[in-house]
Each structure stands twice: as structure tokens, then as C-alpha cells.
Amino acid sequence: MRWAGASSILRAVMLSLIGVDIGGTRTRVGAFFQGRLLARRAFPTRGLEEVIETIHGLLGELGWQAPEAIGVGAPAPMDMRAGVILGCPNLPHWSGVRVTDRLRAEFRCPVFLANDATCAAIGELEFGHRAGDFVYITWSTGIGGGIVSGGRVVWGASGRAGEIGHMVLSPDGPPCRCGKRGCLEAVASGTGIARAAEERLGEGLSAEEVVARARAGDLGARRIAEEACRAFGQGLSIVWELLEPELIVLGGGLTRSWDFLGPMVVEALRKMARGEPRVVLTKLGDDVGLYGAAALPDHFPREWASR
Amino acid sequence: MRWAGASSILRAVMLSLIGVDIGGTRTRVGAFFQGRLLARRAFPTRGLEEVIETIHGLLGELGWQAPEAIGVGAPAPMDMRAGVILGCPNLPHWSGVRVTDRLRAEFRCPVFLANDATCAAIGELEFGHRAGDFVYITWSTGIGGGIVSGGRVVWGASGRAGEIGHMVLSPDGPPCRCGKRGCLEAVASGTGIARAAEERLGEGLSAEEVVARARAGDLGARRIAEEACRAFGQGLSIVWELLEPELIVLGGGLTRSWDFLGPMVVEALRKMARGEPRVVLTKLGDDVGLYGAAALPDHFPREWASR
Numbered sequence: 001m002r003w004a005g006a007s008s009i010l011r012a013v014m015l016s017l018i019g020v021d022i023g024g025t026r027t028r029v030g031a032f033f034q035g036r037l038l039a040r041r042a043f044p045t046r047g048l049e050e051v052i053e054t055i056h057g058l059l060g061e062l063g064w065q066a067p068e069a070i071g072v073g074a075p076a077p078m079d080m081r082a083g084v085i086l087g088c089p090n091l092p093h094w095s096g097v098r099v100t101d102r103l104r105a106e107f108r109c110p111v112f113l114a115n116d117a118t119c120a121a122i123g124e125l126e127f128g129h130r131a132g133d134f135v136y137i138t139w140s141t142g143i144g145g146g147i148v149s150g151g152r153v154v155w156g157a158s159g160r161a162g163e164i165g166h167m168v169l170s171p172d173g174p175p176c177r178c179g180k181r182g183c184l185e186a187v188a189s190g191t192g193i194a195r196a197a198e199e200r201l202g203e204g205l206s207a208e209e210v211v212a213r214a215r216a217g218d219l220g221a222r223r224i225a226e227e228a229c230r231a232f233g234q235g236l237s238i239v240w241e242l243l244e245p246e247l248i249v250l251g252g253g254l255t256r257s258w259d260f261l262g263p264m265v266v267e268a269l270r271k272m273a274r275g276e277p278r279v280v281l282t283k284l285g286d287d288v289g290l291y292g293a294a295a296l297p298d299h300f301p302r303e304w305a306s307r
Numbered sequence: 308m309r310w311a312g313a314s315s316i317l318r319a320v321m322l323s324l325i326g327v328d329i330g331g332t333r334t335r336v337g338a339f340f341q342g343r344l345l346a347r348r349a350f351p352t353r354g355l356e357e358v359i360e361t362i363h364g365l366l367g368e369l370g371w372q373a374p375e376a377i378g379v380g381a382p383a384p385m386d387m388r389a390g391v392i393l394g395c396p397n398l399p400h401w402s403g404v405r406v407t408d409r410l411r412a413e414f415r416c417p418v419f420l421a422n423d424a425t426c427a428a429i430g431e432l433e434f435g436h437r438a439g440d441f442v443y444i445t446w447s448t449g450i451g452g453g454i455v456s457g458g459r460v461v462w463g464a465s466g467r468a469g470e471i472g473h474m475v476l477s478p479d480g481p482p483c484r485c486g487k488r489g490c491l492e493a494v495a496s497g498t499g500i501a502r503a504a505e506e507r508l509g510e511g512l513s514a515e516e517v518v519a520r521a522r523a524g525d526l527g528a529r530r531i532a533e534e535a536c537r538a539f540g541q542g543l544s545i546v547w548e549l550l551e552p553e554l555i556v557l558g559g560g561l562t563r564s565w566d567f568l569g570p571m572v573v574e575a576l577r578k579m580a581r582g583e584p585r586v587v588l589t590k591l592g593d594d595v596g597l598y599g600a601a602a603l604p605d606h607f608p609r610e611w612a613s614r
Binding site: 150157163169230244246 | 548
């Protein structure tokens with residue numbers, strides 16, 4: 001089933017929107033008019049003041065007084081109702097920042113804050129593959145996800161649904177930065193791949209470097225890549241059995257090596273899933289979260305929106 | 308968030324409903340009026356003719372001409388759109404049976420067919436704990452589940468969402484009747500417990516007997532029960548991280564020993580989940596699927612309902 005419901009609302013009702021995608025390393029800000037991206041800026045992530053400055057710059061450039069709403073995605077634990085980012089190792093300058101209060105005071109419009117992977121799922125829903133039932137998964141430094149069912153975001157009790165990276169696959173596996181052991185993220189993420197390389201190859205390599213060596217035929221690197229892909233495929237198979245999505249949509253840095261890693265992931269997935277799961281890459285590239293942040297105001301749960 | 312939306316529709320619009328819960332061993336048929344169970348029958352599962360006879364009996368007893376709709380739940384692969392049960396080892400007499408066509412021809416009302424665990428989730432939504440975001444899980448001979456998000460059933464692309472028992476936890480684990488290896492069901496279900504007992508204790512014991520021996524202090528049986536509980540807790544932790552339900556609601560035969568098994572399950576769950584997952588038992592006992600079958604007509608996806 002293709003999804004066209006909310007996107008038409010978005011295009012008709014929400015005219016001028018600002019999307020903000022705060023990343024671990026880069027922040028993206030975009031101005032959208034009737035569902036089209038008119039202008040965007042990207043810069044190294046610092047604090048909220050840089051975001052405010054950038055929005056002012058975009059508004060000035062476009063001759064807008066104020067946006068009708070602002071949506072913000074961030075890779076951090078948060079209180080979605082209060083619009084506050086909680087303690088977060090990825091974003092040390094953002095701990096305790098009252099994002100929505102501050103932006104609302106500055107721009108006098110409704111502001112919404114959500115997890116970046118959930119925003120990316122909204123981006124896929126509104127601007128990407130537009131399936132009604134799918135799961136979006138970021139495969140990058142970390143592993144995160146967002147779930148859409150019947151054209152609606154599955155938020156969970158407090159907006160934390162989609163923590164695909166923190167499903168425990170091997171209870172005695174390597175420690176995860178979340179404090180548990182054997183999470184999918186600890187094994188299959190960029191961080192997990194780099195840690196395995198350090199432990200087993202005795203070298204400080206990035207995940208990209210491990211993948212490059214594996215591609216060039218290095219056996220130790222190849223084994224690490226294979227194990228990560230097998231665990232990632234297992235994670236996808238669990239998502240498939242639990243949710244039977246029409247599509248599993250992938251984004252994030254590691255998908256840039258999909259030509260090499262993809263066949264290994266899909267082999268593991270097929271072995272551990274019944275039926276015919278479909279895996280595709282996002283069409284929106286690194287902007288998927290930015291698109292989704294702009295569409296967040298349309299999807300934010302009404303009963304959580306105090307502003 | 309408590310859920311009251313669909314239940315009010317159910318009570319107001321759907322006056323006289325028949326629910327049918329086809330179990331692996333017993334079939335339950337109930338007549339509901341304005342959301343209340345007026346009469347029920349239970350009998351050993353045979354074929355569809357016994358179900359038709361029983362419905363005629365209930366209608367006669369209540370003086371009804373015909374029900375306004377019939378909902379049927381079954382523990383089998385099925386084509387939900389066509390209302391047909393597909394090949395199924397649990398229900399050999401039902402393979403290929405066109406359940407909805409046959410019942411519709413007989414009772415001249417809309418008929419809907421869905422997975423029994425999904426029906427049980429609907430039963431919980433309408434008649435049980437009534438949370439808006441929860442997962443219902445049957446822990447019994449097999450392990451199945453149904454997911455509710457924002458008061459709506461998560462169906463998946465073809466109605467197969469919720470296959471919690473077939474998430475692969477250990478790719479090299481014991482074979483599962485589904486053809487894969489290391490599924491949660493292969494380790495933690497009643498079938499899995501009985502198979503482990505046969506392999507390791509060298510005796511043909513039912514899961515109930517293994518649990519009784521473990522309770523009485525038998526170390527081998529205790530170890531089997533512990534492993535099953537640890538795997539089941541791991542499965543629940545994955546459900547929690549993926550969906551962040553307000554509640555995980557459990558039903559099924561093994562929950563009758565929850566006083567003994569529950570603490571082991573919850574210990575594993577707490578270790579492998581962040582936050583505070585809440586696990587409760589269904590209040591509807593063995594009738595949860597029957598209640599849900601009666602409420603199925605209200606929840607069946609409109610675009611799949613040709614009848």
C-alpha cells in the first residue's frame with residue numbers, strides 16, 4: 001500500500017516549515033515550502049545558538065517572517081513531551097537543553113522534538129519510498145530505527161520505540177555503550193566494527209577502513225565484516241518476524257558500502273527470516289532525517305504536544 | 308493512555324457478534340451482544356462443520372436470526388484477504404478451508420479471519436487491560452504475539468506481524484518446526500521445553516511435568532526451565548526495545564506457572580532491557596482469543612475486507 005494521506009495534509013496545510021537534523025558530527029537545517037526543500041545549510045554540530053542563527057539566516061534569505069512550525073531530530077535520549085534533550089554522550093553540549101521552549105520563544109511557532117531515526121522514518125514516509133508499513137534503520141556509528149505501521153509512526157509509550165540497536169542478540173557478547181552486553185549495536189555498528197578491529201587486529205581503524213581492507217582481501221578484516229553483517233542480518237530478520245514490514249529501508253554511513261556488505265547482510269537475513277523480506281536503501285541519502293524533521297509537526301502525537 | 312475508542316464503536320454499532328477461537332486442541336464459540344459475552348461453547352477442535360452447528364445452536368438459544376458479523380481466530384498460516392487457512396501442521400483438517408466464504412454463505416453476514424494471537428491482542432485491547440500501546444504474547448505449546456500501537460493493531464504487510472516466536476535468538480540453536488534454527492519458540496515454548504527434556508533427561512515429559520519437577524528441586528529440570536525463561540525474557544527485552552509498549556501482556560498455558568517461572572523471566576528481561584518494562588498476565592484467561600475474535604470485525608483492515 002502506498003501512503004499518500006499525511007503527505008497531502010503536509011503539502012496543503014503546513015506551508016512553511018523548518019526542519020533541523022542534529023547529528024553527532026553535522027547539523028542540517030532546511031526550509032520547506034509546501035513540502036519542497038527550498039534551502040538548506042549544513043555545519044559541524046555545536047550548540048542550539050548556531051541552529052537559531054542558521055534559521056534566522058534562512059528566514060531572511062527567503063523573506064519569511066516566521067515558519068509555521070519547526071521540527072527537530074536529535075540522536076539522544078529525550079523527554080518528547082517537554083522537548084528536552086537528556087544526558088547524552090553523543091551530544092555533550094546538548095544535555096538538559098530545553099530545545100522546544102527555546103526555539104518557540106525565539107520563533108513564536110509550534111516546535112517538536114523527536115529521535116533522529118524516527119524522524120528519518122517520517123522522511124521516508126513523506127518523501128521517500130512512501131510505503132504504509134515499513135521500518136527505517138540507520139546503519140552507521142550507531143544503529144537506530146523508526147517504525148511505521150498503517151501510515152502512522154509507532155512511537156511507543158514515551159516515544160522510544162525503534163531502538164533496534166539495543167536488542168540483545170548475545171547476552172554474553174561485547175559491552176555496549178548503553179551499559180548492557182551483546183546489543184546489536186555493540187556487534188554490528190561502526191563502533192562495534194572498529195572495536196573488534198582494535199581487539200583482534202590490534203590497530204585503531206575506522207569501520208570504513210576495516211571494510212576497505214576486507215574488500216581488498218584481508219582475512220582478519222573480512223571476518224570482522226562478515227560477523228557484523230551476519231548480526232545485522234539477524235537483527236533485520238527479527239524486525240521482519242515481529243513487524244512484517246513491506247520494506248526495510250536502510251540509511252547511514254555503512255550503507256555506502258552496500259555493494260560489498262549488502263550480499264552478506266541479505267544472506268543472513270534470508271536464512272533467519274521466513275517469506276520474502278525486501279531491503280532497500282533510502283533515496284534521500286544524508287538528508288532523510290532533515291526531510292523527516294520538517295514533517296515531524298504533522299506526525300507528532302497530539303496528546304504529547306503541549307505547544 | 309487508556310484505550311476507549313474502538314470499544315465504544317464496538318458496543319454501539321456492532322450489536323450481535325459471534326466470536327470463534329479455533330485452538331490447536333479446543334475450539335471456543337461465543338455470542339456477544341453490545342460487547343458482552345452472552346453465551347459460549349467449548350469443544351475439541353474438529354472441522355468447520357462443528358463450528359457452524361455450534362453457531363446455529365447459539366443463535367437458536369438466543370432467538371437471533373443471524374449475527375451482524377462473525378470473527379474467527381486460528382493458529383495457522385492464512386490468507387487474510389481471502390479468508391483461507393493455508394497448510395498447517397497444527398490443524399490438519401483445516402488446510403485450504405475457505406473459512407469466511409463458507410460462514411458467510413451460511414449466515415449471510417460479514418466474516419473475518421485472523422491469526423489467533425492477533426485476536427488475543429484485540430481481546431486485551433477491547434476487554435482486558437485496554438492500554439493503547441501494548442504487546443500480547445501467548446506462552447504455550449508455541450509462542451505467538453499481537454501488537455497494538457496507538458490503539459490500532461499492527462498488522463504488517465499481509466497480517467503476519469507479531470511472529471515473536473520465530474525471531475532467531477541463536478542462529479546455531481535447536482531446529483524449529485518452522486524450518487529455521489534457534490527461534491525463540493524452539494527454545495522457550497512448551498514444545499521446546501519438552502524437547503530439551505527428552506534430549507537431556509532422556510524422558511518424554513510435557514512442559515508442565517518439567518516445570519513441576521523443577522519446582523520440586525530436580526536440578527536437570529530446573530536448568531531446562533531456567534534456560535527457557537532466560538530465552539523468553541530475552542525475547543521480551545527485544546520486544547520492549549523495538550516497541551516500548553506500556554505493557555507486555557502474557558497469556559497461554561505456561562503462564563499458569565507464572566509464580567515459579569515469572570521471576571526468572573523478569574530477571575532476564577530486566578538485565579537485557581533499559582528502562583522499566585511492565586509485564587502483566589491477561590485478565591481474560593483462556594477466553595482472551597474468543598473475546599478478540601468477536602471484536603475482530605471492528606479492527607480488520609478495511610482495505611482487506613472484500614466481504
